[in-house]
Amino acid sequence: VDVKKALAAMEKMTPKEGFNLVGVDDFEPPGEELFLIGHFDTKDEAEAAKAERLRENPDAVMHIYG
Amino acid sequence: MADFDEGAHPRDEKGRFSSDGGGPSAKDWAKAGGGSSGRAGGGNGLTVKEWASGKRAEAPPGKMSSEDWKKMKDTVEGLKKTIDAGKLTPGVSLGQHVAIAKDMRDKHGAEFAQTKADIKALSPADASVKETESILGKLDRKPKYGTAEGLQDTTGLRVVTKDLKGIESTVAAIKDKFKVVAEDNYVHTPNKTDGAYRSHHLIIETPSGLQKEIQVRTEAMNRHAEWSHAVYKPKTDEEKAFLEKHADAISAYSRGVSDHFHALATGRGGTKMPTPPAGLKEVFGVVSEK
Numbered sequence: 001v002d003v004k005k006a007l008a009a010m011e012k013m014t015p016k017e018g019f020n021l022v023g024v025d026d027f028e029p030p031g032e033e034l035f036l037i038g039h040f041d042t043k044d045e046a047e048a049a050k051a052e053r054l055r056e057n058p059d060a061v062m063h064i065y066g
Numbered sequence: 067m068a069d070f071d072e073g074a075h076p077r078d079e080k081g082r083f084s085s086d087g088g089g090p091s092a093k094d095w096a097k098a099g100g101g102s103s104g105r106a107g108g109g110n111g112l113t114v115k116e117w118a119s120g121k122r123a124e125a126p127p128g129k130m131s132s133e134d135w136k137k138m139k140d141t142v143e144g145l146k147k148t149i150d151a152g153k154l155t156p157g158v159s160l161g162q163h164v165a166i167a168k169d170m171r172d173k174h175g176a177e178f179a180q181t182k183a184d185i186k187a188l189s190p191a192d193a194s195v196k197e198t199e200s201i202l203g204k205l206d207r208k209p210k211y212g213t214a215e216g217l218q219d220t221t222g223l224r225v226v227t228k229d230l231k232g233i234e235s236t237v238a239a240i241k242d243k244f245k246v247v248a249e250d251n252y253v254h255t256p257n258k259t260d261g262a263y264r265s266h267h268l269i270i271e272t273p274s275g276l277q278k279e280i281q282v283r284t285e286a287m288n289r290h291a292e293w294s295h296a297v298y299k300p301k302t303d304e305e306k307a308f309l310e311k312h313a314d315a316i317s318a319y320s321r322g323v324s325d326h327f328h329a330l331a332t333g334r335g336g337t338k339m340p341t342p343p344a345g346l347k348e349v350f351g352v353v354s355e356k
Binding site (some may be wrong): 001002003004006007009010020023024025026027028029030031032033034035036037038039044057059060062063 | 137140141144194196197199200202203204207219220224257259260261262263279281290291294295297298299300305309310312313314316317320
């Protein structure tokens with residue numbers, strides 16, 4: 001892993017305000033695994049959205065950046 | 067945050083946002099004989115690419131449903147800019163891109179169980195179909211694909227072998243069983259993006275015309291790849307600061323592990339498992355040698 005590229009990818013997915021729910025696609029090449037699912041004003045809203053998606057797809061890997 | 071509701075203002079055929087809700091709607095599309103199949107209206111069997119190149123008589127749906135818009139508005143914000151910059155297939159609106167991506171995901175999903183079973187017959191495998199948001203994100207990062215129909219890895223399959231011979235025999239079996247349309251071999255020369263990732267990638271085309279990616283790698287390569295994802299999980303500012311402070315050292319450790327595993331696998335030897343930077347094990351974990 002190129003940590004600087006990973007940090008840049010995380011930075012791109014981190015909002016200036018609020019929280020982003022970000023998915024991880026581990027079939028993508030290094031540095032391109034992250035994709036934006038949605039933006040939320042509060043962490044609780046992001047956590048709720050994450051829980052809802054996990055109910056639909058228990059294998060999904062997601063992070064909340066903010 | 068996006069502040070423009072394209073669902074209420076789809077683009078016309080010239081790519082302009084309309085003020086009167088014009089442009090082909092999902093209803094128009096359905097009336098013309100289209101639907102969720104991704105084929106053009108009227109049953110003429112054209113793909114979206116063919117439609118976009120002028121061969122298609124009817125457009126796919128140009129409007130996003132309010133439900134899709136609510137779910138996807140953040141995801142597609144970047145894609146909207148890429149469309150505006152003219153980098154994707156001309157004439158395909160944002161709503162159409164979303165419709166195509168969802169349709170491709172449905173198509174791949176419908177074939178998923180069979181494809182997975184076919185690969186499992188060759189060797190143990192992991193597999194997944196990309197989320198719609200991941201498809202749209204990739205289209206934004208790599209607009210050369212034109213639309214979601216151009217992506218070759220909406221379905222991803224992974225075969226993990228015991229050793230390099232296992233990779234060779236699995237690749238041979240895949241070539242024997244499937245039509246292989248593209249291939250990238252990072253086994254002996256790691257992916258240039260990070261200088262550490264090793265795997266053998268094949269793009270196959272199934273009889274339905276869908277293209278899928280199969281990644282073939284050894285157990286050791288897989289352990290290294292799985293560990294690499296750990297860096298995306300900093301839970302605290304301290305963990306992020308650790309990553310920033312030790313970025314070069316962790317990257318070097320990653321390359322060292324990859325090279326060491328390759329030396330062991332090829333029998334070349336002469337390497338040893340690198341020592342991880344101090345603190346890495348406690349924060350993000352390290353790659354186990356066996």
